Each structure stands twice: as structure tokens, then as C-alpha cells.
Amino acid sequence: MSNHDEDLELDRRLRQEILSEPVDVSGVEQRLRRAIAPSHMSRVIRAVGAAAAILLFAVLAFSTWRALVPHEPVQVCSDAARDHLREIVHQEPRRWTSDVSAIDRLAARIGLASSPLSRIILPGYRFERGKLCRLDGHVFLHLVYSNGAREFSLFLGNDPKLEADRYAADFGEQHVATVRSSQARALVVTGDSSSVALNFAQLAARAL
Amino acid sequence: MPNTRSLLRVARRLTSDTASAEDLVQETLLLAWRGLHQFRAGSNVRAWLFRILFNEFHGRARKPWATVSTVPLSFDSQRTQPSVEQAVEMSQALDNLSLEHRTVLLLGIVEGFTSQEISDILSVPIGTVMSRLSRARQALRDQLTAAPRYKCASEEAS
Numbered sequence: 593m594s595n596h597d598e599d600l601e602l603d604r605r606l607r608q609e610i611l612s613e614p615v616d617v618s619g620v621e622q623r624l625r626r627a628i629a630p631s632h633m634s635r636v637i638r639a640v641g642a643a644a645a646i647l648l649f650a651v652l653a654f655s656t657w658r659a660l661v662p663h664e665p666v667q668v669c670s671d672a673a674r675d676h677l678r679e680i681v682h683q684e685p686r687r688w689t690s691d692v693s694a695i696d697r698l699a700a701r702i703g704l705a706s707s708p709l710s711r712i713i714l715p716g717y718r719f720e721r722g723k724l725c726r727l728d729g730h731v732f733l734h735l736v737y738s739n740g741a742r743e744f745s746l747f748l749g750n751d752p753k754l755e756a757d758r759y760a761a762d763f764g765e766q767h768v769a770t771v772r773s774s775q776a777r778a779l780v781v782t783g784d785s786s787s788v789a790l791n792f793a794q795l796a797a798r799a800l
Numbered sequence: 801m802p803n804t805r806s807l808l809r810v811a812r813r814l815t816s817d818t819a820s821a822e823d824l825v826q827e828t829l830l831l832a833w834r835g836l837h838q839f840r841a842g843s844n845v846r847a848w849l850f851r852i853l854f855n856e857f858h859g860r861a862r863k864p865w866a867t868v869s870t871v872p873l874s875f876d877s878q879r880t881q882p883s884v885e886q887a888v889e890m891s892q893a894l895d896n897l898s899l900e901h902r903t904v905l906l907l908g909i910v911e912g913f914t915s916q917e918i919s920d921i922l923s924v925p926i927g928t929v930m931s932r933l934s935r936a937r938q939a940l941r942d943q944l945t946a947a948p949r950y951k952c953a954s955e956e957a958s
Contacts, residue, residue: 623826
């Protein structure tokens with residue numbers, strides 16, 4: 593037998609003898625699982641905590657930005673179009689008032705000039721009813737005007753955080769226009785046309 | 801868990817008792833778990849684990865209170881292949897070798913690592929690995945030749 597063959601035989605014997613020894617790994621594996629489990633859990637908890645902190649920071653930053661930085665009244669217009677569609681077009685029931693003195697009191701509550709109904713003259717239309725509402729978190733006085741055949745909504749508010757003196761947008765079939773004067777913001781939603789909405793919003797804003 | 805058996809088999813030949821071997825393997829796998837990001841994808845995970853095992857083993861050996869010696873392992877008397885006699889003979893011969901020789905035989909012959917992989921695991925030049933392997937084989941052969949034939953208690957009684 594050559595040296596190489598002797599080496600091969602020795603290797604085979606060594607491998608066979610050692611590999612045939614029983615090796616019980618259950619103890620090690622149990623201890624390892626116990627050691628890893630808390631560390632794995634704490635990593636998961638830390639990850640969830642970090643994600644929650646980031647989310648909280650994002651929410652706070654966004655809220656602060658919304659509260660402090662003037663921004664375009666897109667959401668306000670969108671909310672106004674939605675309210676008009678539900679409450680005027682689809683006539684979902686709401687608590688309205690047609691009493692002029694009640695409307696004056698509501699206007700005073702949100703810091704508008706007194707007697708807005710007597711100030712605002714919209715050719716061909718007359719005041720029907722009104723109530724307070726919220727658009728994108730801001731309180732507005734929602735007034736409904738009618739010409740006997742059609743109705744439109746006029747929202748009056750007083751919030752300096754809304755940017756843009758003039759802004760117009762269409763939401764589906766609803767045309768929305770808003771104009772800001774030194775005293776208040778007027779916002780009109782109508783199914784007629786954008787120009788009608790803008791015209792009425794300008795008239796209302798100038799009157800306040 | 802893959803590789804635990806191989807790690808424990810080698811660790812038992814390095815340390816003084818089964819408990820120390822289990823400690824060593826547990827610490828090896830924990831270090832691997834914590835350092836998983838350091839593992840390079842595509843490289844040999846077995847060799848990486850054994851490198852951690854030997855680093856940890858040598859780290860412990862450097863501590864003044866550590867002891868590095870081996871004790872005879874227990875054998876399953878019900879085993880038929882190979883015989884208890886042969887197993888004990890080989891086991892004792894292996895235990896009588898120096899740590900360096902025992903290590904290269906375990907890694908190269910039993911666990912099947914290449915000389916290059918052993919070189920990486922032990923952080924020694926490949927030429928050193930090859931010469932150690934050659935000397936380790938000769939030392940093992942000498943041990944087997946010199947050692948008296950082991951006899952089972954039952955054989956002695958008869």
C-alpha cells in the first residue's frame with residue numbers, strides 16, 4: 593500500500609469513527625432560541641417604536657404646517673363642493689334657518705361684518721336659508737340663494753390662513769370660486785358655470 | 801439549525817467538557833446572529849461559522865482562568881458500526897494529538913474543508929496548513945500504532 597493509499601485509508605477511518613459519534617444538539621439549540629428570542633423581540637419593538645415616532649413627527653409637522661403656513665384653499669373648495677352636492681343638489685336633511693336675525697347672530701359668532709344678508713345683493717337671486725358648517729376645519733356661514741329654479745351656495749368665512757385672493761376650481765359638475773376681501777372670504781358653489789361662481793363670489797366679497 | 805452538529809462535534813474536541821463545548825457553540829451562533837450583516841453574500845457560511853468558533857475558542861483560551869484540554873468522550877455501547885473498540889482507539893489517538901494537529905484533522909478530514917478554507921478559518925498560510933496536515937496524519941498513525949489495543953470490559957471478563 594502506497595503512502596497515498598495509507599493516507600486515504602487513515603482519513604476514511606478517522607472520518608467514519610468521528611462522524612459516527614452521537615452529537616446531541618438539542619441543548620444548544622434550546623439555549624440559543626432562548627437567547628435570541630428576547631433580542632429579536634426587542635428589535636421588533638424598537639422598529640415599531642421608531643416607525644411610530646416617525647409617523648407622529650410627520651403628523652405633528654403637517655398639522656403645524658397647516659396651522660401656521662398660509663396655503664391655497666383647495667381643500668376648502670373641495671369640501672364646499674361636497675357639501676353643496678349633498679345638501680343642496682341631493683337635499684340631504686340638515687338644520688337650516690331662514691330667520692335673518694338668526695343668520696346675523698351666526699355671522700357675528702364667526703367674526704363677520706354685521707347684517708351680511710342686507711349687504712350682499714346678487715342679481716336675480718334671493719336668500720333662502722343658512723347654517724354654520726366646517727370646511728377643512730374652518731368655520732363658514734353657509735348661505736343658500738335661489739332664483740326659483742336653481743340654487744347655489746355662498747360660504748362666508750374669515751380665516752387669514754387661507755392664501756390666494758382669488759381661486760377657482762371645478763369638482764365634477766360643481767364650479768367653485770372664492771374671493772378674499774380685507775374683511776372676509778366669499779366662496780360660491782354653483783352648477784351654472786365658473787364665471788357665474790366667480791362673479792357672485794366677487795360681489796359677495798366686496799359687500800362685506 | 802444547520803451546522804450546529806458540525807460545530808458541536810469540533811467544539812467537543814477542542815474544549816474540556818460537553819458543557820464548555822455547548823457554551824462555545826452557543827456563543828459562536830450568537831456572534832454569527834449578531835454579525836449577520838458582516839457576512840458577505842456568496843461566501844462560504846460554514847467556513848465563516850468555523851472561523852467565528854475558532855476566534856472565540858482562542859479568545860477564551862487566552863483568558864487566565866480558561867483551560868484547554870480534552871476528556872474522553874462517552875460512547876454508545878449499542879453501536880455496531882464501527883465497533884466500540886475502533887471508535888475508542890481512534891478517539892483516544894486523536895485526543896492525544898496536539899491542538900494544532902487535532903484541529904487540522906477535524907477541519908480537513910472530518911468536516912471536509914479544503915486547505916484554503918482551513919487557511920482562512922485559522923488565519924494561517926496555506927503552506928502551514930498542508931504541512932500541519934501531513935504531520936498530523938503521521939502523528940495519528942504513530943498514536944494508533946503505539947497505543948495498546950483497547951478491550952471492552954466484557955472481553956476482559958471472558
